Amino acid sequence: MQAISNQNVVVLKEEGVTLPKGFKAGGMHCGIKKENLDLGYIISETPATAAGVYTTNVFQAAPLVVTQESIAKEYKIQAVLVNSGNANSCTGEQGIKDATAMQKAFASQLGISEHLVAVTSTGVIGELLPMKKIHSGIKQILNKENAAEENFMQAILTTDTSVKQIAVQIQIDGKTVSIGGAAKGSGMIHPNMATMLGFITTDANIAYEDLHFALKDVTNQSFNMITVDGDTSTNDMVLVLANGLAENNQLTKNHPDWDLFVKGLKMVSEELAKKIARDGEGATKLIEVVVDGAKTQEEASIVAKSIISSSLVKTAIFGTDANWGRIVTAIGYSGVPVQPNAVKVAIGPYQVFENGLPCPFDEAEVKYYLEQETIQIYVELNQGNQSVTAWGCDLTYDYVKINGSYRT
Amino acid sequence: MQAISNQNVVVLKEEGVTLPKGFKAGGMHCGIKKENLDLGYIISETPATAAGVYTTNVFQAAPLVVTQESIAKEYKIQAVLVNSGNANSCTGEQGIKDATAMQKAFASQLGISEHLVAVTSTGVIGELLPMKKIHSGIKQILNKENAAEENFMQAILTTDTSVKQIAVQIQIDGKTVSIGGAAKGSGMIHPNMATMLGFITTDANIAYEDLHFALKDVTNQSFNMITVDGDTSTNDMVLVLANGLAENNQLTKNHPDWDLFVKGLKMVSEELAKKIARDGEGATKLIEVVVDGAKTQEEASIVAKSIISSSLVKTAIFGTDANWGRIVTAIGYSGVPVQPNAVKVAIGPYQVFENGLPCPFDEAEVKYYLEQETIQIYVELNQGNQSVTAWGCDLTYDYVKINGSYRT
Structure with a gap:
């Protein structure tokens, strides 16, 4: 042996x-x-x-x-x-x-x-x-x-x-x-x-x-x-x-x-x-964004951070709402010249966007997935072979509470 | 006449x-x-x-x-x-x-x-x-x-x-x-x-x-x-x-x-x-940020938007907390090469930061000012003569509520 x-x-x-x-x-x-x-x-x-x-x-x-x-x-x-x-x-x-x-x-x-x-x-x-x-x-x-x-x-x-x-x-x-x-x-x-x-x-x-x-x-x-x-x-x-x-x-x-x-x-x-990231102020979930198929590391990072910084994405995940449109929007305004029809988006194992269109998915299943403590968003840009991972958390009532009265 | x-x-x-x-x-x-x-x-x-x-x-x-x-x-x-x-x-x-x-x-x-x-x-x-x-x-x-x-x-x-x-x-x-x-x-x-x-x-x-x-x-x-x-x-x-x-x-x-x-x-x-801006989702206040004394319009805009986009500034204003440190921090990470000791910051009529140091101010008075419906933040960069105004709103519990359940 x-x-x-x-x-x-x-x-x-x-x-x-x-x-x-x-x-x-x-x-x-x-x-x-x-x-x-x-x-x-x-x-x-x-x-x-x-x-x-x-x-x-x-x-x-x-x-x-x-x-x-x-x-x-x-x-x-x-x-x-x-x-x-x-x-x-x-x-x-x-x-x-x-x-x-x-x-x-x-x-x-x-x-x-x-x-x-x-x-x-x-x-x-x-x-x-x-x-x-x-x-x-x-x-x-x-x-x-x-x-x-x-x-x-x-x-x-x-x-x-x-x-x-x-x-x-x-x-x-x-x-x-x-x-x-x-x-x-x-x-x-x-x-x-x-x-x-x-x-x-x-x-x-x-x-x-x-x-x-x-x-x-x-x-x-x-x-x-x-x-x-x-x-x-x-x-x-x-x-x-x-x-x-x-x-x-x-x-x-x-x-x-x-x-x-x-x-x-x-x-x-x-x-x-x-x-x-998981211990975000008031956070209930860790969000992991993987951006794959980018031309460069920098472009992959810009897209990943655009998503992970989106307050609309963060609140949607807090609300266990499979609002893929907010993810697509954040990719679209990141400044990276992506090809709209080449982009694929998945929430956990569920493909939600492809060929410029939403994919049919079972709302209840994805909602159940979004109730987990770690949520993965996967984005395939199909423009190259560079990949990055970024982390963040959801945006909750408690975030507002903690930060509205930190100093006083 | x-x-x-x-x-x-x-x-x-x-x-x-x-x-x-x-x-x-x-x-x-x-x-x-x-x-x-x-x-x-x-x-x-x-x-x-x-x-x-x-x-x-x-x-x-x-x-x-x-x-x-x-x-x-x-x-x-x-x-x-x-x-x-x-x-x-x-x-x-x-x-x-x-x-x-x-x-x-x-x-x-x-x-x-x-x-x-x-x-x-x-x-x-x-x-x-x-x-x-x-x-x-x-x-x-x-x-x-x-x-x-x-x-x-x-x-x-x-x-x-x-x-x-x-x-x-x-x-x-x-x-x-x-x-x-x-x-x-x-x-x-x-x-x-x-x-x-x-x-x-x-x-x-x-x-x-x-x-x-x-x-x-x-x-x-x-x-x-x-x-x-x-x-x-x-x-x-x-x-x-x-x-x-x-x-x-x-x-x-x-x-x-x-x-x-x-x-x-x-x-x-x-x-x-x-x-x-005032009708921000869940907003209770209009925030007006004036950046003055910038070298260019673009630099003034970057600084103004860095402040108006800061969730920490927005929650502090919701909480009527004169947290000038968050304003200074947002100026500092904006990417514009400001001179730390040249920057002045005022919240409404109250000077709060100058010469790299906080100014003494009456907490109760500024708190009273922050209870108004329109809050002005004034920043003097002392690097030129360009000026811009940007608008935003505070970040509240209701923002999270509205956006956590928009689609469903």
């Missing part, structure tokens, strides 16, 4: 950022929010190679500026400090001073260089951080009672209804390499208008350039596919830390297991992205 | 498409909808010079194809026939045949050439028109009891909550020239995803090229400013008919009162556009 090679197997784990060797995490309530946890950390035993992707919003929040500058020093981060409840955004020079002070205080608590600490914030825009509470929190945060990954995941949330984590393991050079992730964010109508934070840890041994390349690549296929291009909040950020403790030979694009590592990283990113 | 010149005065009238000389309108229930009126007409005594602007959606509905071809014959239209309840969109060749049959039947009823009849439809996509009901309706529609402008305005509605009309009068060459309009449409999240129909009549004497030029110009500043560029339904159309019965000297761009005519046409278009 032949042994099954596990070389290309990515094993999914119900764990998160502390599965990779040498990482710990924790969180506490320091008083920014009324009750919930609001200050969290991830720490690596040793300085980890670090790469990030950041919001493209021209109003970039203070902690993102500070963290990018710090990473640029030697592409290493050993600790991440996150607060929720206040975004430290639109806070001018004082905001930069506060983010720097947060970084400095945590570095001093850990006895490491300041630039090895990444800081980030999420919450209300335009209010200064309550620094007294944060300083007091930083003094206590390393206490034993706060040391729990669950605490970290709770501490980064804002309007999220659930924590989001995922981890995978792969074998590289005979070593077990783990990749873990945690995220916060909500799949809004324009998803990235809400702050999205992603934290990925790995014990893989990998150089900065390759890590950054892989992160950008998988982000484009995961976090950015729950996003309308350019629609980013002032605080969006995805960070990856790789501390090398798995002791594999350094990963580069020429390593035989490079693709496997990227596959693992992509799985973590995609799962977190889907969890964010 | 000097006589006040009325040469540049545009007099607003609480009337509509039948104010201009020689136009009549009517409507009836022919059975496409369960109860409400669903078939309407406008007729001019004489063939009128006609121009139109049409959806840019690649899935263009059948009646738009037929109407465009008809207008192209001699740029004249004498009658318009509109049905609501069924959009005759995504209906293939049969849809074209049905639109042509509708046109032919009404022309025969009126005893005029087919190509002098414009047809248009609004309602559910992908179902064939119930031609038996429509033919039976066309036979009765000219009966006296249907002849009422109010009937026409009712017959073109779908999810609208109110009829929309406006008219103006101006003096040209000593003659009173009237311009009247009626519209249907709802200011959605992406406003033009719902069908918008505009019908403008005038007794002005004007040549086709100039009429078309003026219509395109004012549409860009009115109907298209409740629109996210390219987000158009399959049926959107604005038609203008000019029958010349006012007997002014033919208007051209060189006529001394050209600007006055354009001003009147713009006032009609802008008022209709604002009524559409």
